[in-house]
Amino acid sequence: MIYLDYAATTPVDERVFEAMRPYFCDIFANPSSKHRCGRKAAAAVHEAREKVGKLVGARGKNVIFTGGASEASNLAIKGIADALECQSEDGEDEEVFHFITSEFEHKASLEAMKTLEERGHEVTFLRPNEDGFIDTKSVAAAIRPNTVMISLIHVNNEIGTISPIDEIGALAKEHGIVFHVDATQSFGKLPIDFDRDGIDLLSLSAHKIYGPKGIGALVVRDGVPLKCQISGGSQEGGIRAGTLNVPGIVGLGEAAQIAGDEMEQEWDRLEEMEQDFLQIVRDRIGGVHLQGSHRNKVPWITNICFEGCDGGELRDALGKKEICVSRSSACSKSNAASHVLAAIGCPEELSGSAIRFSFGRRSNYERLEQAVKALEEVVTKMRRPSYSSSSLLPASPA
Numbered sequence: 001m002i003y004l005d006y007a008a009t010t011p012v013d014e015r016v017f018e019a020m021r022p023y024f025c026d027i028f029a030n031p032s033s034k035h036r037c038g039r040k041a042a043a044a045v046h047e048a049r050e051k052v053g054k055l056v057g058a059r060g061k062n063v064i065f066t067g068g069a070s071e072a073s074n075l076a077i078k079g080i081a082d083a084l085e086c087q088s089e090d091g092e093d094e095e096v097f098h099f100i101t102s103e104f105e106h107k108a109s110l111e112a113m114k115t116l117e118e119r120g121h122e123v124t125f126l127r128p129n130e131d132g133f134i135d136t137k138s139v140a141a142a143i144r145p146n147t148v149m150i151s152l153i154h155v156n157n158e159i160g161t162i163s164p165i166d167e168i169g170a171l172a173k174e175h176g177i178v179f180h181v182d183a184t185q186s187f188g189k190l191p192i193d194f195d196r197d198g199i200d201l202l203s204l205s206a207h208k209i210y211g212p213k214g215i216g217a218l219v220v221r222d223g224v225p226l227k228c229q230i231s232g233g234s235q236e237g238g239i240r241a242g243t244l245n246v247p248g249i250v251g252l253g254e255a256a257q258i259a260g261d262e263m264e265q266e267w268d269r270l271e272e273m274e275q276d277f278l279q280i281v282r283d284r285i286g287g288v289h290l291q292g293s294h295r296n297k298v299p300w301i302t303n304i305c306f307e308g309c310d311g312g313e314l315r316d317a318l319g320k321k322e323i324c325v326s327r328s329s330a331c332s333k334s335n336a337a338s339h340v341l342a343a344i345g346c347p348e349e350l351s352g353s354a355i356r357f358s359f360g361r362r363s364n365y366e367r368l369e370q371a372v373k374a375l376e377e378v379v380t381k382m383r384r385p386s387y388s389s390s391s392l393l394p395a396s397p398a
Contacts, residue, residue: 001322002367006360007157007301008326013210019254023247031244041246048253052217055256057193064218064236065249069184069205070108072218075229076180076201077112080149083225098122098147102134103343105153109182130345132161132292139168149178155185158328158340158356159292160301169198184208188259200224211255215248270359271299277368284376291346300359305350308383317378323371326356
């Protein structure tokens with residue numbers, strides 16, 4: 001199998017697995033229990049909390065563990081709205097709050113925002129430019145007197161472009177607006193500093209950085225109002241109830257530490273690999289278009305449209321050759337049109353041919369060479385003999 005879908009999920013690193021192992025069968029106690037075994041589990045949770053906080057320049061006590069990044073983003077967005085609604089209950093009229101986000105966010109954030117609209121609040125969905133960026137000026141222009149939150153994705157999960165969170169964080173701070181960052185695709189891969197970037201709430205996940213699935217976190221700045229979304233016990237400072245997933249939390253902490261230690265060298269390795277991959281694909285296949293900017297993006301996510309092909313059929317044909325790729329986010333319906341490509345203005349006749357390739361720790365040149373060979377065979381067969389490049393868009397520069 002040649003796996004080129006690391007943006008969807010990653011294999012658990014063996015070092016992470018070994019760190020988790022004792023907390024399944026040996027130190028298995030509930031960390032809320034006061035006996036010796038419970039205290040050992042609680043100590044492991046505390047250590048993991050510190051590791052996660054350190055990686056984003058925050059204190060461990062500000063890390064709230066969740067079931068994943070989707071839950072964390074829902075807690076951030078709905079939790080703010082609920083907390084502010086509670087504060088304004090004494091008024092005669094229900095207060096309407098305004099939220100700012102973008103059209104190419106992850107579905108978790110988009111659906112949470114749509115829920116707030118259904119509850120009567122106002123949401124501005126900013127459109128990114130054709131290069132896949134949200135301009136800080138457009139965010140500034142959208143701010144209203146009743147704006148309470150700006151929520152944006154740091155690295156887009158389909159095209160890999162990087163949002164200027166430091167600029168937007170400074171803008172939010174200037175206006176006293178809560179700033180939420182979805183760092184699912186950037187946590188452990190890009191430098192993030194909670195204070196420097198002006199972040200108030202940050203969502204993250206373990207399974208994107210070679211940790212286990214089903215565990216994530218929301219990093220919360222002191223003083224940010226947030227209402228619990230899962231009621232029950234007093235775990236996580238009363239913000240998120242439920243018995244803590246100790247093995248998962250330990251895995252997240254270990255994965256965070258490893259990612260931080262290897263961040264720079266992994267970026268350099270994948271950057272060189274992505275550039276070579278793109279050049280080979282252009283040379284051998286042709287009629288290809290890179291979606292989003294080729295600058296100011298991460299090197300592990302590459303979205304390419306193949307003229308004359310159907311993306312779903314192309315994905316499935318590669319799958320039969322044991323090559324794993326995707327059309328868009330794993331959280332989207334398998335054959336649904338990409339809302340990200342629509343947001344950046346990609347023509348429908350091209351967006352339907354898109355494939356997302358994403359690279360990771362096990363990616364190497366031998367496997368990429370095999371993947372490109374199979375890709376060339378499949379695309380050539382899929383395109384009709386009479387096919388010629390229709391020049392729907394200019395070929396993306398290297």
